[in-house]
Structure formats: structure tokens, C-alpha cells
Amino acid sequence: MDDKRVLLAVLAHPDDETLGVGGTLALYAQRGVEVHLVCATRGEAGDMKAELLEGFDSIADRRESELRCAAEILGLSGVHFLDYRDSGMSGSKDNDNPQALIMAPVYQVAEKVAHFIRLLRPQVVITTDPIGGYKHPDHIAVHQATVQAFVLASDAGFQDGLPPYQPKKLYIQTLPKAVLRMVLRIMRLLGKDPHHFGRNGDIDLASIVEEGNFPIHAQIDYRSVAEKREAATACHVSQLDGGPPRRGLYSWVWRLFGGKDQYMRGYPPAEEGLRERDLFA
Numbered sequence: 001m002d003d004k005r006v007l008l009a010v011l012a013h014p015d016d017e018t019l020g021v022g023g024t025l026a027l028y029a030q031r032g033v034e035v036h037l038v039c040a041t042r043g044e045a046g047d048m049k050a051e052l053l054e055g056f057d058s059i060a061d062r063r064e065s066e067l068r069c070a071a072e073i074l075g076l077s078g079v080h081f082l083d084y085r086d087s088g089m090s091g092s093k094d095n096d097n098p099q100a101l102i103m104a105p106v107y108q109v110a111e112k113v114a115h116f117i118r119l120l121r122p123q124v125v126i127t128t129d130p131i132g133g134y135k136h137p138d139h140i141a142v143h144q145a146t147v148q149a150f151v152l153a154s155d156a157g158f159q160d161g162l163p164p165y166q167p168k169k170l171y172i173q174t175l176p177k178a179v180l181r182m183v184l185r186i187m188r189l190l191g192k193d194p195h196h197f198g199r200n201g202d203i204d205l206a207s208i209v210e211e212g213n214f215p216i217h218a219q220i221d222y223r224s225v226a227e228k229r230e231a232a233t234a235c236h237v238s239q240l241d242g243g244p245p246r247r248g249l250y251s252w253v254w255r256l257f258g259g260k261d262q263y264m265r266g267y268p269p270a271e272e273g274l275r276e277r278d279l280f281a
């Protein structure tokens with residue numbers, strides 16, 4: 001009987017493991033769970049200031065080192081790359097790169113994820129939501145591939161040299177909608193356009209709040225490890241733009257409502273009103 005507890009997060013970019021689900025990962029690592037990350041890309045899309053690249057071969061190299069810094073602080077047991085390229089936000093030239101994650105057929109990405117599921121044998125798998133959190137095409141691609149992989153891993157017809165394995169649970173992270181709705185209201189009060197949110201104005205917050213009305217089946221209170229999440233955030237220097245992320249208004253709202261990661265349960269199907277406090281329950 002193998003009673004080792006393993007959690008696997010399948011995500012798109014360096015920083016998703018911290019800004020997305022960092023509290024959850026740190027909490028379970030602290031509880032003695034073996035926590036692994038499969039990261040589809042190295043976040044190489046976009047530009048980076050020259051000084052940030054000093055001592056690094058490339059943007060990918062810099063961002064991988066930031067991820068490894070965060071992984072260490074969060075207490076991850078392993079970081080595994082799928083070696084796709086960051087597809088960038090919708091409409092950017094990175095979309096068309098032949099190595100881009102979104103250029104790969106979903107089944108191919110799913111096979112790679114299924115291989116890691118069989119190799120690591122997690123009871124719990126977590127990934128991003130069907131609209132990719134804030135509609136990043138890579139988040140959507142990772143969601144689709146992970147849902148397929150969850151099934152594929154237990155299918156004896158899929159042969160990768162490892163025995164079939166069926167994880168017990170699949171969770172899909174969703175953004176806290178109460179926080180988003182609050183931000184939306186405040187932005188409107190301030191006369192700001194909620195269709196162009198974020199540092200680059202490329203996040204359509206209004207449509208996320210509209211479409212992303214997913215049920216919440218599990219809520220993980222990570223306040224006991226919030227400092228680890230903050231410290232891991234500080235590793236992602238290239239994404240902080242000279243200051244802490246989500247500074248200003250958004251940061252304030254986040255702090256007010258933060259400290260909890262929210263999930264929809266993908267498998268087993270959730271009964272209505274389910275509200276779990278532990279993903280391993």
C-alpha cells in the first residue's frame with residue numbers, strides 16, 4: 001500500500017504556480033504532501049528590459065530561474081517542463097511561433113501531461129479554468145490538455161511504457177469572483193475601462209466576470225503560509241515591473257479578500273452545494 005500523498009499542478013507559465021495557486025501548493029508542501037509542478041512553457045513571450053537579462057542566456061532562462069526560486073520557497077518536490085513556447089496574449093506575434101503551446105494539437109500536449117501523471121502518481125491534480133483565468137490562450141490550452149490527460153492516464157490503450165494510473169481528484173482553479181466584481185465596480189466608479197485591465201491593458205476583466213461564473217466546490221485557506229507565497233512572488237522579478245505585483249487598487253482589494261484559493265471540482269462530479277476545505281478529503 002502506497003500512502004504517499006502527491007499533488008500535481010499543471011500550469012502554463014512561470015509565475016502561475018505562485019500568483020495562481022501558490023498558497024495551495026505551499027500549504028500542502030508544508031503538510032508533507034509531495035507537490036509537483038508541470039509547467040508547459042518558460043514564459044518566453046514578450047520583451048524584457050536588458051538589465052534583467054544580464055547573466056542569463058534568454059528570457060526563458062531568466063524566467064526558469066525565477067520559477068526555480070519560487071519552487072524552492074513554496075516547497076515543491078519537482079518542476080517539470082513540457083518545453084513548449086509561451087504563446088503570448090491573443091493577437092500577439094508569439095501566437096504563430098511553430099513551437100507555441102497553442103500550435104500543438106491538444107492530444108499531443110495531453111499525452112505529455114498523462115505521462116507525468118503516470119510517473120508521479122498524484123491523488124490530486126489541479127489546473128486552470130476553461131477560460132484560462134484571464135483568457136490567456138496558454139491557460140486555456142493547458143486546461144484542455146489536462147482534462148484529457150486525466151482520462152488518458154488511466155487508459156490502457158495509451159502506451160508510454162508506464163502502467164495506467166487514475167488520480168482520485170481533478171480540481172480547476174477559478175479566480176475569486178467576489179474580488180473581481182469588487183474591482184470591476186471600483187474601476188467603473190473611477191471611470192476606468194474594465195475591458196482593458198492589467199499592466200498591458202490586455203485583460204478584459206468585464207467579460208471574465210461575466211463568463212467566468214464557475215461554481216466553487218473547494219476553498220483552500222492558505223493564510224498560514226501567506227508569507228511563503230509573498231516570498232515566492234518576489235522571485236518573479238521580471239514580472240513585477242519594479243514593484244510588487246497587483247499594486248495599488250488591485251492589491252488593496254486582493255488583500256482584503258485574499259488568503260484563499262478557490263476551485264471547481266472536475267472529478268469526481270460535485271454535488272450541488274459542495275464546499276470542501278481540503279483537496280485530499
Ligand SMILES: [Zn+2]
Pocket residue numbers: 012013015016136139
Ligand atoms: Zn500564466
